[in-house]
Amino acid sequence: MRVARLVGLCTLTLMATGCARKLVNTDATSADPGNAELALIIENHHWNDVRIYILHDGVRERLGTVTATSSQSFVIPFRRLGATGTIRLMADPIGGASVLTSESLAVQPGQSITWTLENSLSRSSVMVH
Secondary structure (H helix, E strand, O other): HHHHHHHHHHHHHHHOOOOOOOOOOOOOHOOOOOHHHHHEEEEEEEOEEEEEEEOOOEEEEEEEOOOOOOOEEEEEEEEHHHOEEEEEEEEEEEEOOOOOOOEEEEEEOOOOEEEEEEEEEEEEEEOOE
């Protein structure tokens, strides 16, 4: 009886140890850099709703619309940014006459961008963190 308990205890210990070694890191960013994301925060101080686009590799992609005098966040899969990781942002106020395009931004996976759009678009600012 004692031997059976000892064998059972050893078996249970080995099984628990074996399972513990098989744990896999489930963090998508470290396991596969292709799953990394970029956060884009738009602070719209403009009086109009503004359509937001991202420009990369000669392509313009619409992200969405930010309501007047509000903020909105977008999560962009990094794989959508093309090969270079260099992007520009474009703001197109609905009913407005002017469009704002940011300077080129070199971004890396996991970073975030905050773009503050002022009522006079020429006074807008962008920060990459």
